[in-house]
Amino acid sequence: xxxxxxxxxxxxxxxxxxxxxxxxxxxxxxxxxxxxxxxxxxxxxxxxxxxxxxxxxxxxxxxxxxxxxxxxxxxxxxxxxxxxxxxxxxxxxxxxxxxxxxxxxxxxxxxxxxxxxxxxxxxxxxxxxxx
Amino acid sequence: xxxxxxxxxxxxxxxxxxxxxxxxxxxxxxxxxxxxxxxxxxxxxxxxxxxxxxxxxxxxxxxxxxxxxxxxxxxxxxxxxxxxxxxxxxxxxxxxxxxxxxxxxxxxxxxxxxxxxxxxxxxxxxxxxxxxxxxxxxxxxxxxxxxxxxxxxxxxxxxxxxxxxxxxxxxxxxxxxxxxxxxxxxxxxxxxxxxxxxxxxxxxxxxxxxxxxxxxxxxxxxxxxxxxxxxxxxxxxxxxxxxxxxxxxxxxxxxxxxxxxxxxxxxxxxxxxxxxxxxxxxxxxxxxxxxxxxxxxxxxxxxxxxxxxxxxxxxxxxxxxxxxxxxxxxxxxxxxxxxxxxxxxxxxxxxxxxxxxxxxxxxxxxxxxxxxxxxxxxxxxxxxxxxxxxxxxxxxxxxxxxxxxxxxxxxxxxxxxxxxxxxxxxxxxxxxxxxxxxxxxxxxxx
Numbered sequence: 001x002x003x004x005x006x007x008x009x010x011x012x013x014x015x016x017x018x019x020x021x022x023x024x025x026x027x028x029x030x031x032x033x034x035x036x037x038x039x040x041x042x043x044x045x046x047x048x049x050x051x052x053x054x055x056x057x058x059x060x061x062x063x064x065x066x067x068x069x070x071x072x073x074x075x076x077x078x079x080x081x082x083x084x085x086x087x088x089x090x091x092x093x094x095x096x097x098x099x100x101x102x103x104x105x106x107x108x109x110x111x112x113x114x115x116x117x118x119x120x121x122x123x124x125x126x127x128x129x130x131x
Numbered sequence: 132x133x134x135x136x137x138x139x140x141x142x143x144x145x146x147x148x149x150x151x152x153x154x155x156x157x158x159x160x161x162x163x164x165x166x167x168x169x170x171x172x173x174x175x176x177x178x179x180x181x182x183x184x185x186x187x188x189x190x191x192x193x194x195x196x197x198x199x200x201x202x203x204x205x206x207x208x209x210x211x212x213x214x215x216x217x218x219x220x221x222x223x224x225x226x227x228x229x230x231x232x233x234x235x236x237x238x239x240x241x242x243x244x245x246x247x248x249x250x251x252x253x254x255x256x257x258x259x260x261x262x263x264x265x266x267x268x269x270x271x272x273x274x275x276x277x278x279x280x281x282x283x284x285x286x287x288x289x290x291x292x293x294x295x296x297x298x299x300x301x302x303x304x305x306x307x308x309x310x311x312x313x314x315x316x317x318x319x320x321x322x323x324x325x326x327x328x329x330x331x332x333x334x335x336x337x338x339x340x341x342x343x344x345x346x347x348x349x350x351x352x353x354x355x356x357x358x359x360x361x362x363x364x365x366x367x368x369x370x371x372x373x374x375x376x377x378x379x380x381x382x383x384x385x386x387x388x389x390x391x392x393x394x395x396x397x398x399x400x401x402x403x404x405x406x407x408x409x410x411x412x413x414x415x416x417x418x419x420x421x422x423x424x425x426x427x428x429x430x431x432x433x434x435x436x437x438x439x440x441x442x443x444x445x446x447x448x449x450x451x452x453x454x455x456x457x458x459x460x461x462x463x464x465x466x467x468x469x470x471x472x473x474x475x476x477x478x479x480x481x482x483x484x485x486x487x488x489x490x491x492x493x494x495x496x497x498x499x500x501x502x503x504x505x506x507x508x509x510x511x512x513x514x515x516x517x518x519x520x521x522x523x524x525x526x527x528x529x530x531x532x533x534x535x536x537x538x539x540x541x542x543x544x545x546x547x548x549x550x551x552x553x554x555x556x557x558x559x560x561x562x563x564x565x566x567x568x569x570x571x572x573x574x575x576x577x
Contacts, residue, residue, distance in 0.1 A: 008379035015386060056371040085374040087421075088367055108377045108414035110385040110407070 001027045001048035003035040003065065004083075005057040009106070013052070013083075016110075016117035024049065024125055032060025036068050039075055047078050050124035053100075055084040055091055063094050070099035077131055079124055145196065149189070156185060228305075228324040230262075231314050234282055237261040240319055249326055251298035262322065267294035267302065278320065281309045292327065303328045366424050373417050381410040416529070419543040423528060426550050431468040438463040438472060438508065442497045445477045449484045454491065460498035463508065465575050467555055475551045478544040479510040479571050485538055486569065487514030494568075505574055513568035522561040548573075 004010050010028055017026065027048065029035035039047070051069075055062035062082060069075040081102040082095045095103050104120070107113045164177050222229060228246035230239055239257045247254065250265050257264070263271055270293040277291060295305040306325040311318060388395065388403040395403075442459045451457060465472070480497070487493035496511045517525070517532050524530050528546040548571075552559040556576035563569035 006375050006379075008383070009375060012378060012382040015382065084371070085378075086367070086371045088370055089425075106374070106378060108374055108381055109411050110378075110382040113378065113382065 001029065001035070001038075001051045003029045003032065003051060003057070003062070004054040005031050006054070009054070012110070012113065013117060016114040017121065019114055020118040020121060022118075022121040022125065024121075031057045032062065032065030032068075034059075035065055036060065039069065039078075040072060043074070047075065049079070049130070050120075050128075051078060051080045052083045052120070053080055055082060055086055055095070063091070063098055066095070066098040066100060079128065079130070081120060081124065083120075152189075160185075228326070230322045231312075232262050232320045232322060234278070234311075234318060234320050237263065237278070240314065246324070249297065249303070249324070250295065256298070265295055265297070266305075267296050270294055277307075277309055281311055281320065285311055290325075292331075295324075295326075304331050362424070363428070366421060369417065370421055374414060377410045377414050377417075381407050384410075415541060419541050420528075423543060423547055423550065426471065426474070426547060426554070429468075429471070431471070431554060433466050433468060436465055436467050436469045436472050438465055438476065439497070441469075441473055441476045442480060445473070445480050448477075449481055451484055451495075452488065452493065455484075455487070455493040455495060457495045458497070463497075463499055465508075467575055471551045471554065475548050475573075476510075478548045482544055482571075483510055483512035483514070483569075485514075485540070486516070487512040490514050490568075507572050507574055509570055509572045511568065511570040516563040516565050516567050516569045518565050519563055522563060525561060526559065 002010055002013055004013070007030075010030075014026060017024075027038065029038055035051070035053075038045075053062045053065060057065075060068075062084065066080060066082075069078065069080065079101045080099070081104060082091075082100045083104050083106055084091070085106055087105045092103055104116060107116055160181055161178075164174065164181055167177065168174055222241070223243050225243050225245060228249045229243045230246050231241040232238065233240055238259070238261050242254065242257065252265070262274070266274055273291065274293060290306045290308045293305050293307055295303045297303060304327045306327045308323045310321045310323065312321045313319070314321075384403050384406045388400060392400075439459055439461055446457055446459070476497075480495070483495045484493075487495060490513060494511075494513045497509070499506055499508045501507070515533075521532055525532060526545050526549040529542040530546075531540065531542040533540075549559050552573045552575070557574040559571065559573040561569060561571050
């Protein structure tokens with residue numbers, strides 16, 4: 001699942017996934033509130049293998065979204081990777097303190113970006129074991 | 132000799148001397164005259180002369196004694212008068228206002244010039260007035276209490292501050308001491324005063340100024356912290372928002388170039404590459420700017436740091452050519468922030484390595500020396516150097532003296548170095564000659 005308010009970044013991420021031949025289904029939420037609604041609104045829908053979460057978003061920002069998801073029984077253990085432009089120390093610390101599993105700075109360079117997405121897919125979709 | 136004569140001049144010794152002399156005269160003078168002649172008539176005449184002689188003999192010392200006594204009395208009187216005059220002057224011309232007051236009626240007995248001057252009343256004005264007349268009504272109870280305690284215990288212990296009311300309706304502040312003294316044979320109260328109006332006013336002004344200053348500092352601090360907050364949110368939004376469009380430019384131009392690989396001319400392909408290089412370079416600039424601002428904002432942890440060790444560590448990470456000679460002075464200890472010192476040494480040494488990379492037998496040195504009373508640390512190389520007139524320019528952010536093709540870089544290293552040194556209360560400067568290498572000096576005062 002991809003949570004990002006920037007359409008460009010969403011498209012680029014999907015492009016990078018395709019480029020790396022990662023065929024998993026991708027759900028997109030354009031802000032935190034949408035993500036919370038999608039994940040907690042229907043109890044029967046399957047949970048994503050990993051959530052890629054941006055920080056700077058309208059309505060509900062990434063850190064607030066993270067806190068809500070972590071405080072809810074259903075989404076407490078879903079892997080959440082913060083994927084954001086910011087490399088501010090305060091965001092990094094707050095991210096991990098709120099229960100993020102990983103924190104990755106989006107590279108500007110498309111090759112590096114694609115590589116980052118490839119490794120993310122590799123790790124969280126193939127290597128990682130979920131409870 | 133004179134003292135001995137004076138000692139003899141007391142009444143008892145005078146009487147004693149006179150008695151001895153008189154007795155001797157009575158006992159022996161008749162016998163002595165009797166031996167001079169047998170003629171009775173002659174003898175009687177001589178007795179008369181003897182009487183006259185005695186009177187003369189005693190009258191002269193008597194005259195001298197009375198004269199000496201008279202002079203003594205006169206001199207004493209004069210001395211007393213001049214002493215009195217001195218005390219009167221001390222009272223009248225005293226620089227502080229003083230008045231003598233009757234303890235029964237509290238009326239004025241005497242006032243000095245300064246008192247008259249301070250309160251503006253004439254002696255006539257005060258003739259039938261009491262001390263209450265020159266002090267503010269609200270201070271009268273305090274005044275009476277102090278007078279009572281002075282009369283019972285002798286002197287008042289500490290000066291009190293009361294309000295004085297001069298003739299011209301103004302109000303002045305008076306520091307007052309009351310003493311009990313004997314004046315012209317009677318017990319009186321001496322009021323010694325000091326006009327402290329100006330002094331109190333000055334003190335108040337200083338207090339006001341201090342308060343004003345504190346307020347100004349507070350306000351400035353508030354302004355500064357709000358500017359700081361704005362700066363924080365600015366860098367935060369730069370960090371977040373400026374990168375995303377660049378990623379889009381880079382990503383989508385790459386996508387166009389890839390998708391249309393066969394339709395695009397070689398030239399167009401190259402243009403897409405340029406778009407991508409430019410966006411990547413801008414991204415690098417943003418990162419550097421943020422790093423620079425982070426150094427200004429970061430809090431310092433000052434402790435003892437071994438700069439030589441840091442320099443050696445930095446050198447192992449740099450690509451130094453085998454022919455280069457690197458000398459690092461041992462055990463240079465400073466009190467500084469370790470993280471920032473690492474960045475500082477890394478920037479200076481990597482510059483030295485970079486700009487001497489095209490020099491055969493490059494020499495890179497790190498050490499310290501004493502200039503005046505200051506310890507100055509230096510990083511020197513014998514590389515390309517620069518024109519000494521540019522030595523101030525190079526510390527400005529994004530200022531470069533070489534083209535990208537000569538030496539790669541963003542022009543941020545020395546600006547960062549300068550900020551790090553400034554945050555440690557030190558200075559950094561450079562000396563160089565084109566083609567003869569560069570020397571960077573810095574001080575640390577933390």
